[in-house]
Structure formats: C-alpha cells, structure tokens
Amino acid sequence: MIRIPLCRLDEIPQVGARGFTVPTASGPLDLFVVRFDGLLRAYVNRCPHRGTPLDWEPDQFLDPDTGEIVCATHGARFQPADGACLGGPCRGRGLEPVAVELEAGTIWYREPPP
Numbered sequence: 001m002i003r004i005p006l007c008r009l010d011e012i013p014q015v016g017a018r019g020f021t022v023p024t025a026s027g028p029l030d031l032f033v034v035r036f037d038g039l040l041r042a043y044v045n046r047c048p049h050r051g052t053p054l055d056w057e058p059d060q061f062l063d064p065d066t067g068e069i070v071c072a073t074h075g076a077r078f079q080p081a082d083g084a085c086l087g088g089p090c091r092g093r094g095l096e097p098v099a100v101e102l103e104a105g106t107i108w109y110r111e112p113p114p
C-alpha cells in the first residue's frame with residue numbers, strides 16, 4: 001500500500017480546504033482535503049460537470065457563508081461530508097472520494113489497491 005504524507009492537520013483551518021497533487025501509478029492526481037465539523041474528507045479536484053478544477057484560487061474550495069464546496073467554473077455546489085451534488089450543473093453527480101487518513105497529526109493520502 002502506498003501512502004504519501006500531505007500536510008499536518010493544523011495546516012488546514014478548522015473549516016477549510018487545501019489542494020494537493022500526488023503521484024500515482026496512473027499519473028499525477030489532483031485532490032483536495034476538506035476539514036469541517038471535526039471531520040476530514042478528500043475528493044478528486046475535478047468537477048463532474050466539465051472536469052475543471054473546483055478551486056477559484058489555490059486552496060479556495062468552500063463557500064465562506066455555507067461551508068459548501070463550490071465549483072469556480074459554473075457554481076455547482078457539493079456537500080463536504082460526502083461530495084454529493086447540492087445544486088447547479090452537477091445535476092446529481094457528486095465528487096469522487098479519495099482515501100486519506102490522519103495519523104499522529106499528519107494527513108496521509110492512501111492509494112487504493114490496483
């Protein structure tokens with residue numbers, strides 16, 4: 001199993017997100033980690049509408065008022081807890097989850113088995 005350290009937990013605000021690119025067997029993978037309500041989730045940084053990155057500036061993935069994940073291109077909205085589409089052009093298509101784990105204060109990417 002391949003694990004790659006991403007960052008320390010305290011490098012992401014208690015409600016916030018951060019983007020990363022990790023090497024995988026199939027090439028570089030752009031992902032982002034979301035921190036909210038004491039939870040961590042991670043998703044591929046690709047909108048299911050047109051496949052563009054979600055952030056409008058580096059590490060800016062969340063609506064500061066609602067905490068929802070927002071696509072910068074056309075405004076699709078996604079639930080941080082499970083990446084489900086909440087509205088907009090995503091039309092029911094959610095974000096692709098990525099496995100991460102927290103160990104001793106460090107967030108790790110875990111590559112799934114082939």
Ligand code: FES
Nearest residue numbers: 047049071074076
């Ligand atoms: S590319 Fe994300 S809403 Fe269109």
